[in-house]
Amino acid sequence: MKAFDIALKDMTRSFRSTFAVIFMFGVPLLVTGMFYFMFGNITDEGGFTLPKTQVVIANLDEGGPKFQVNPKNIPGGKEADSMGDLIVSILQSEDMADLIEITLVPSAETARTAVDNQESQVAIIIPTDFSHQFADVDGKAVIEFYQDPTLTLGPAIMRSILNRFMDGMSGVKIAVNFFVDEAEPEQLFLTGQVVDQYLEVSLAENDDPEVELLDVRNPVDGQKNDAAENQNLLLSIIGPIMGGMMVFYAYYTGTSTAQSILKEEEERTLPRLFTTPTSQATILTGKFLSVFMTVSVQIIVLLIAAHLIFGIEWGGFASVALMAIGIIVSASSFGVFVNSFLKDTKQGGVLFGGILTVTGMMGMIKIFAMNSAIANKMGDTISLLVPQGWAIRGLMQAMGGESFNNVALTVLVSFLWSAAFFAIGVWRFNRRYT
Amino acid sequence: MNNSAAIEVLGLKKSFGENHAVQGVSFNVNQGEIFSLLGPNGAGKTTTISMLSCLLRPNDGDANIMGHSISTDPMGVKSVLGVVPQDLALYEDLTARENLSFWGKMYGLRGSTLKTRVDEVLNVIGLRDRANERVGKYSGGMKRRVNIGVALLHKPKVIYMDEPTVGIDPQSRRNILDSVVLLKNEGMTVLYTTHYMEEAQELSDHIGIMDHGKLIAHGTHDELVKMVGQQTRIDLTLNGNADQVMAAWKETEGVSRVTSDEGLISVLVQDSNLTLPHLFEAATKHSARITSVNISEPNLEAVFLHLTGRALRD
Numbered sequence: 001m002k003a004f005d006i007a008l009k010d011m012t013r014s015f016r017s018t019f020a021v022i023f024m025f026g027v028p029l030l031v032t033g034m035f036y037f038m039f040g041n042i043t044d045e046g047g048f049t050l051p052k053t054q055v056v057i058a059n060l061d062e063g064g065p066k067f068q069v070n071p072k073n074i075p076g077g078k079e080a081d082s083m084g085d086l087i088v089s090i091l092q093s094e095d096m097a098d099l100i101e102i103t104l105v106p107s108a109e110t111a112r113t114a115v116d117n118q119e120s121q122v123a124i125i126i127p128t129d130f131s132h133q134f135a136d137v138d139g140k141a142v143i144e145f146y147q148d149p150t151l152t153l154g155p156a157i158m159r160s161i162l163n164r165f166m167d168g169m170s171g172v173k174i175a176v177n178f179f180v181d182e183a184e185p186e187q188l189f190l191t192g193q194v195v196d197q198y199l200e201v202s203l204a205e206n207d208d209p210e211v212e213l214l215d216v217r218n219p220v221d222g223q224k225n226d227a228a229e230n231q232n233l234l235l236s237i238i239g240p241i242m243g244g245m246m247v248f249y250a251y252y253t254g255t256s257t258a259q260s261i262l263k264e265e266e267e268r269t270l271p272r273l274f275t276t277p278t279s280q281a282t283i284l285t286g287k288f289l290s291v292f293m294t295v296s297v298q299i300i301v302l303l304i305a306a307h308l309i310f311g312i313e314w315g316g317f318a319s320v321a322l323m324a325i326g327i328i329v330s331a332s333s334f335g336v337f338v339n340s341f342l343k344d345t346k347q348g349g350v351l352f353g354g355i356l357t358v359t360g361m362m363g364m365i366k367i368f369a370m371n372s373a374i375a376n377k378m379g380d381t382i383s384l385l386v387p388q389g390w391a392i393r394g395l396m397q398a399m400g401g402e403s404f405n406n407v408a409l410t411v412l413v414s415f416l417w418s419a420a421f422f423a424i425g426v427w428r429f430n431r432r433y434t
Numbered sequence: 435m436n437n438s439a440a441i442e443v444l445g446l447k448k449s450f451g452e453n454h455a456v457q458g459v460s461f462n463v464n465q466g467e468i469f470s471l472l473g474p475n476g477a478g479k480t481t482t483i484s485m486l487s488c489l490l491r492p493n494d495g496d497a498n499i500m501g502h503s504i505s506t507d508p509m510g511v512k513s514v515l516g517v518v519p520q521d522l523a524l525y526e527d528l529t530a531r532e533n534l535s536f537w538g539k540m541y542g543l544r545g546s547t548l549k550t551r552v553d554e555v556l557n558v559i560g561l562r563d564r565a566n567e568r569v570g571k572y573s574g575g576m577k578r579r580v581n582i583g584v585a586l587l588h589k590p591k592v593i594y595m596d597e598p599t600v601g602i603d604p605q606s607r608r609n610i611l612d613s614v615v616l617l618k619n620e621g622m623t624v625l626y627t628t629h630y631m632e633e634a635q636e637l638s639d640h641i642g643i644m645d646h647g648k649l650i651a652h653g654t655h656d657e658l659v660k661m662v663g664q665q666t667r668i669d670l671t672l673n674g675n676a677d678q679v680m681a682a683w684k685e686t687e688g689v690s691r692v693t694s695d696e697g698l699i700s701v702l703v704q705d706s707n708l709t710l711p712h713l714f715e716a717a718t719k720h721s722a723r724i725t726s727v728n729i730s731e732p733n734l735e736a737v738f739l740h741l742t743g744r745a746l747r748d
Contacts, residue, residue, distance in 0.1 A: 005539045009525070009532075016527050272523035272584075275487045276540040277512040 002278050006286025007293055010260055014294050024253050024298045028245035029305060035241045036310055053154030056103045056120040057091065058111040059084040061130040083134050083141070083169070084126040090165060091124075099157060112146050121154045122147045124162070134173060141169075172198050239312045243395040244364040246302045247388050250327050252356055253298050254335030257291040261429065262345050274433070284429055288422075291332040299324050315398035319407040323394040326411035330387050333418040336425035340432075363388025366396070387417040440465040440592050440623035441486070445495035448481050455481040457647040458495065463625055463640070465591075468618050470634035471627040472734060473644035479627040480520060482644070483596050486625070487517050500591050513542075516585030520596040520627075522577050523584075526570030530561050530580050533569055534587060541588035551587050558613070559583040575606025582613065592623045599633065611637060631734040643738060650741050659732045665690060666706040667730045668713070670699050674722025682716040689713075706731075 014020050061084025092102050103120065105111050111123035125144035133139035143162065147155040179194045261284075264270035273283050303324060306312045314320045338351060363386045366379040383389030394410040441463035448456040456478045463469040471479045484490040486497055488508040496503055502510030524533050534552045543551055556562040559579040564572075569580055578598060585593055595614065599607045614637055617624055628634055634641050635655055642652035651658055672679055676699065683701055684692050688709040691702040703709040706729050717724050 002540060005536065009528070009536050012532070013525060013527050267525075268519060268521040268523040269525060271489055272517065272519055272537075273540060274489055275512060275515065275517040275519075276537070277509050277542060278540050279509070 003286035007290035010290030032242040250331040254331035258335030319398040326414040333422035337421035340425040340428035359386040447494040467639035470638040477644040478647040516590035516593040
């Protein structure tokens with residue numbers, strides 16, 4: 001009972017500190033809010049839209065040996081007299097209308113000037129011999145891609161579209177050359193059908209190029225379930241960031257609250273507690289309990305607030321509850337452990353600036369590397385070197401809809417970290433005050 | 435006054451490395467009396483109190499508080515003990531009521547008993563009207579009063595007060611000294627440490643003088659003064675022939691010594707009331723006029739000076 005009284009007293013003190021409350025609740029929500037608005041305009045449905053990329057095209061292609069391409073295989077269904085026309089037709093198709101806005105200009109210079117003057121973000125210059133080079137077995141068909149160097153997303157989308165197109169055309173070229181080499185002379189009139197068949201497979205199979213061209217990934221290594229797939233892109237970015245912030249600041253709170261042991265020692269209230277008929281074990285239990293309870297309140301409030309404010313779906317109840325307990329236990333024990341090595345609160349500044357920031361960032365590295373397969377794998381490895389990484393892993397598993405057993409396994413590892421931290425911390429504090 | 439010992443201190447020793455903070459201190463404090471430990475800073479008073487509070491384990495020796503040994507029954511000691519530490523030990527972000535309520539729980543009080551005691555203590559320390567203000571907003575004197583109030587919550591039989599008047603204004607100091615007397619009147623045994631000679635002199639039934647970790651003397655105020663044979667000193671200035679007057683004073687009954695330093699003549703006497711008229715007579719006889727007189731009764735300062743060769747506040 002006395003332990004609970006000590007914990008309640010500590011919690012009262014913690015929540016009366018404006019600074020502590022801001023760090024516990026305000027900062028994680030604020031940082032996530034900043035990302036929320038940074039990553040896009042919020043729609044009524046909670047999604048976000050990419051701004052259209054302004055593209056200027058100088059199609060200088062003079063054409064070449066013709067082969068008939070069935071208009072049904074070209075998005076928009078228009079006839080194409082040259083390879084340049086074919087590219088323009090595809091880019092002007094309705095399917096691309098949501099992504100890019102095309103302006104045609106007569107010369108390469110005009111196209112480049114439009115980008116230089118920031119009237120367009122990308123200029124595509126199709127050279128005069130493009131079709132000829134394409135038709136020539138040994139030729140090299142090259143498109144000039146001119147972009148505003150300060151921009152990344154729009155030009156990247158355009159480059160992706162063009163690459164896909166050029167890959168397709170290269171496939172056509174290889175197919176045609178192979179057919180010409182292998183076919184009997186009387187069969188050469190079938191070349192057009194070969195091209196049509198190839199295009200049917202490679203170009204026209206995608207009804208929605210936006211979906212295919214934007215590789216929208218779920219953060220959990222492609223292990224998507226139905227619930228996760230229903231999340232929109234914005235929330236798939238914001239969710240892990242909010243989770244990362246929550247873990248980062250839970251550890252901050254754990255360490256900061258556990259520091260009350262040292263603070264009370266300096267305020268001389270701890271020695272006074274030792275003069276009351278209250279055992280040392282009860283006093284330390286009360287202090288540890290206060291850390292656990294304070295972090296619990298923080299995690300519960302943040303989980304609910306993030307769901308209500310940002311619409312973040314944390315996952316199934318059982319997985320989320322288990323994951324939350326894992327974070328709470330882990331952050332609390334880490335706080336006790338770290339503080340047991342401190343002589344006084346003055347060392348706490350170094351602690352907060354150093355250990356918590358470094359380990360926190362290591363733990364969160366996976367979140368910021370999730371869109372790159374290599375970086376993601378490396379980030380996964382690095383993050384698991386610190387307890388925060390395991391907490392975030394459990395969180396992401398719950399958010400990704402992974403099975404309860406998978407989440408439980410990760411939380412179990414968190415518990416093992418916690419047990420070690422807690423045992424060392426308690427041993428050191430007991431030794432200190434005996 | 436009950437003559438059975440509330441506090442028995444038996445050869446307590448405590449060292450911190452090479453620093454022998456307390457070196458075999460022994461004394462008894464009877465129930466219902468005020469015992470002051472007097473000594474300069476660093477004399478070992480707080481270390482002694484810390485051992486008697488079970489905060490520090492002695493290297494040697496023992497002490498019994500209301501029959502509970504500090505070595506073998508620390509919880510028993512703590513249950514009969516209230517401690518007013520030298521430093522303010524309060525939660526400044528909690529109100530006075532919240533502080534008292536929390537500390538009451540630590541002493542095992544619950545429910546209506548706790549509430550009643552908190553109200554009673556708030557009355558005793560005179561802060562009931564401001565009980566719901568955070569302690570951090572209080573003046574130094576008010577904080578001291580709450581600091582004392584915490585130790586009274588469970589109605590302890592013995593209370594330790596470690597330099598409770600350090601750094602506060604004269605009015606708050608007066609209040610605290612009065613409250614110590616009230617505690618005694620309620621039957622509590624008070625162990626009081628101070629380096630203010632006047633406080634020890636005013637409050638104490640018995641006084642122990644500590645220096646360099648040792649209890650160099652203890653007894654009642656009168657016993658201590660008598661122990662060192664101190665006399666009343668009369669300092670005078672004269673207008674006239676000082677040599678002739680001083681010679682006459684040396685022959686006066688009750689005068690043991692006459693010295694002069696830069697015009698100020700000091701006369702040591704057994705009883706100033708009896709001797710002073712004779713000093714005036716002798717001066718008049720030699721046509722000299724006494725222009726100022728200052729009488730210093732024997733005190734603990736002089737005792738400490740006599741025992742250690744140093745002033746108490748050195």
